[in-house]
Amino acid sequence: MATSSQSCGVCDLRHITKPSIVWCTECDEGLCTGCQEHHSLSKSSKRHNVISIIEYQKLPTDVQKITQYCSKHDEKFQIYCKKHECPCCSKCLVESHTECWDIVNLDDVIHNVKTSNALFEIEETLVEVAENLQKICQLKQDNRSTLKKKKMEIEKEIKKTRTKINNHLDKLQENLMKQVYEVEEKENLKIYQLVSSLEIKEKEIAEYQRNISNIKQHATDLQMFLLMKQIEKDVCSEDKFLH
Template identity: 50%
Template structure:
């Protein structure tokens, strides 16, 4: 352990108890006011760098405990063995490291260590590591928020579905809400647990940054070098930790969705209103600083699929009161619109399959396209006699504009880059 920095080393050697006011890193001991004057006047120590004890004690405890002399032989460290990654005194080299080939004078290694590339690289690694944990934290907070918003949207859909049926479904609805709340709570708990671990790592990295700053300002070159070796190991552990977190199951983005039971309309067959589904997709966080990890994460692997791999699943069944149904469109809000040619109307359905509204027309509608810019739909007639396109305002449920053609009738219609394409 390093000399006791709280007492004057010179006075202590003379069995005199005096409190130190400065610390000499070269002598590895504290000095009182009187000894400090002698220390600065003696030729052998007048060029030594001293700092106030109040500043020196700001160094982390494990740095203060670093000794600059060999505890076994009580001699100053002179050599650093790269093979064993440890400092050695003269006698250590003779007794233990005489066959080691990679020995370097410790003065050569610690010279300008605080401005060395290795020290600067360690500072950069700490900053990038902290930034990576912040990215992961931000991603988890975003996912937690999205789950809450999706939960609210699903709850609204459940309520809309529930309002269409009678009190016979009260108990089933309560069970589904419990499942939804349990799923949200369970998935949220996993994310919060991961966030807690991430925040703990953030605090530890921040402490290491403060620790490294204090070392840079106040520690001796040897202390800085040895402390740096210790921090490098901690940084390596943290890098492995965040790589493990990003690859873990908990980093997959969870989403909630609600699927309406296709038998809801048949009350005698209803067992539940639907189910709460948790979907996972690959984490979108890209770490910085680790070139190997970046190379692995830059381009996610996507397995190619062909038509034989496509699985079809019936989501719902909608009964349409028309014998001739032509065009259809799905709006961004989930509503579905159909052209009922035989009865001259377009009909809109909610995302759960229930009827929303109808608009009667003076033409036989053939196809339609949704224009999001002004919340309208363009409807073609597809007839040689009518040859007309109606632009219908979905807010007012009325015809906003009509476009006639004297050349030929229009059948199919689509919207591409804000331009209407007619077939």
């Protein structure tokens, strides 16, 4: 019967808790110093294989859970059903495997299993699978670095394009501003010229105004008449000039 490996299975039955120092793989239980001595001398158990409890505890828990006893009937497994791929005690056989025809002695199946070809093949397969996994991991790592490289290239390309667009816009702005300045300068010149000629005309008109009363008094009618025509013509041309 499987017990906790910590305490002696035999002492447990007597409701005494003692730490086990060895594990009997036949009885599937731990034994304390006293019980181990008895176990190694007793006729029924002196050929049992025992290992130190430390070695036993190094086994994976899943392996520790596999016992030589049927948990349902508390009897030692003796038979192996190939159809259901399970070990059976004599009670299991009667209860659930009466229809099964491929029944063999458990000892025949597990005999020499540790040196069997099947185990060797499993070990080989494990090596192969581990190698394949490593290869796949390496491949994925390579993929990652390729991906990173690609990302950096695209990033660089985007920045380059951005700079190009910026430069283009700068140039466009510069050209437009240049045109605006040129137009302003040209128009300024026109206004300056216009204002200059207007000032000249202004002076001429002021001159007429200053002289007109004097002319009215002393010039002949003909002189006055022709002067009026002259002024009309001048003012008219000025009007045109303004519009």
